[in-house]
Amino acid sequence: MKILVVGSGGREHALVWKLRQSSQVTHIWCAPGNAGTAIDAENVAIAADDVSRLARFARENSVDLTVVGPEAPLVAGIVDEFRRQGLAIFGPTAAAARLEGSKVFTKKLLRRASIPTADFAVFSRADEALQYIDGGDEQPLVVKADGLASGKGVFVCANRAEARAAVRSVLQERAFGEAGSQIVIEECLVGEEASVLAIVDGDTIVPLDVAQDHKRAHDGDRGPNTGGMGAYCPAPVVTSAIMDDIVRRILIPTVHTLKVDGTPFSGVLYAGLMLTSSGPKVLEYNVRFGDPEAQPVLMRLQTDLAQLLLLAATGRLSELEGLDWDPRPAVCVVMASEGYPGDYAKGHVISGLESAAQLVDVKVFHAGTALKGSDVVNSGGRVLGVTAIGSDIADAKRRAYEAADRISWQGGWCRRDISDKAAGINVSGRGR
Incomplete structure (x- = not known):
């Protein structure tokens, strides 16, 4: 099987790394990729939103499956175009991708389907x-x-x-x-956040193990919102009973409503949830693997990812016999550029990557990196996702930070409390 992964972030590097482990995969391209995907795949200099060139590349290279990482190409209709040309692709159509592309669309769907979410009003x-x-x-x-x-x-x-x-x-x-x-103004929900990702083929829903992201920039869940400063999986705050409730009251009615509306959902349905005193409520939907949630989730997944995504892309997910997981937890620590999530300088040489890679049960996923000659330099706000598996959460955290502490570049930094919530440490934060 030949696979094309679209995107250039940490999520895409994690996808490439996991797909490469499949015995069925013979070649992987990543468009446009980064310095890390250049090691685990073959980078292709095509932008993630250049749909026509990506389709032509897939056709000319007999790509068996295209996996789309970022949301922008999905919202723009890359799946619609690939399907029009008879090319297999994993992800939702543009109509279904409105779950992420339009918060107004999502809030109205949630209200219509009686799915628990914050009270809201819409304004232009x-x-x-x-x-x-x-x-x-x-x-x-x-x-x-x-x-x-x-x-x-x-x-x-x-x-x-x-x-x-x-x-x-x-x-x-x-x-x-x-x-x-347009804007949505909604009540601020209070509780613990959790990220529930599920693989969907329009009918069948296969939930992945739950992760918990850390959106705020600084320790103690303080500072501005970011794209995510770290994550861990599994998240013990979501018990099996809560997960059953999430599937029954949130995931199933969402997928059912979209199908009834004539826009069946296929791809990754990512529910960002707040676990409130009155039960789980939807904060937002994404329509792709989360970043950085994908890193610890895929680190633990032992099922053949290529086979899983191909079944979903071809409407055969019901044939799956279940998912296999490494029982050990994983922690991902995001290393960022100085100034992020605001303005930041690029082009600083990153050192220590080889040293970190030598550690057992550690993988450094590249996000905002590029090659400058033989050097790896920072090219984005979130630069690396240092991910480790351990015997328990505390051990996984220790391993991840041991690796992160071997890596440096001018102004590079990270939060120091990723996964402390899972370890039972009280972290004072604000709601959403």
Whole structure:
């Protein structure tokens, strides 16, 4: 089997690494890839959103399966185009990808299907949104830009003043361009966050082991929201009873509603959840593997990923006999560029990668990296996802940070408390 992975981040490196382990896979390309995928696959200089060139490459190279990593090509319709040309591809159509591409679409679907989520209101005019905020009680609110905003379009606001500032930033100052033509204002849910990813083929739903992400930039869940500063899997906060509730009350009705609407969902359905005192509620949906959740999840997965994704892409997921997992937990620590999630400098040489790679049960997944001659340099905000498996959560954390401490570049940094929640350490944070 020949596979093309689309994307250039840590998620894509994890996909390439896991797919390469399949006995059925003979060759893997990654477009455009990064310095890490260049080691585990063959990089192709085609941008992830250049759908026509990607389709032509897949056709000319007899690619058996294309796996799409990032959300933007999915929302833009890469799956629709590949299917039109008779090419096998894993991911949702553009219509189904609206679950991530439009928060307004998702919130309205959740309300219509009676799926638990935060109370909300939708606005396209700043004056109406500000009037809504001023007319309500003084309480935390969440303001979200409707469209894709690279993980930066969500504002967790402690009070009216912060909420008003968020509205002005999105609707008046157009901080996110067309992605901010509409906003959702919703109640701020309080509890523990969890990420539930499931493989779906339109009918069958196969949940993966639960992960927990760390969105805030700094220790103790403080600082600005990011694309994710680390994750661990499994997340003990989600018990088997809670997971059954999530499947029954959230995943099944979502997939069923989309099918009834004529937009069946195939691909990864990623539910970002808040475990509230009244049960799990949906914060958001993504339509692809999470980043950094994919790293610890795929580190533990022992089932042949290529076979799993091919079954889903061809509507045969019901043939799967179940998933096999390494019973040991995994922890991923994201190393980031100085200044992230704001502006940051690129091109600094990264040292210590070979030393970290020598450690047992450790894999350094590349995200924002590039090759400059023979050197690996930082090229993005989130640069590396240092991932380790251990006998327990504490051991996996120790191994991950031992590897991270061997790696350095000018301004490189990371949170130091990834997975402490799972170890029972009290971490004070804010809701969403």
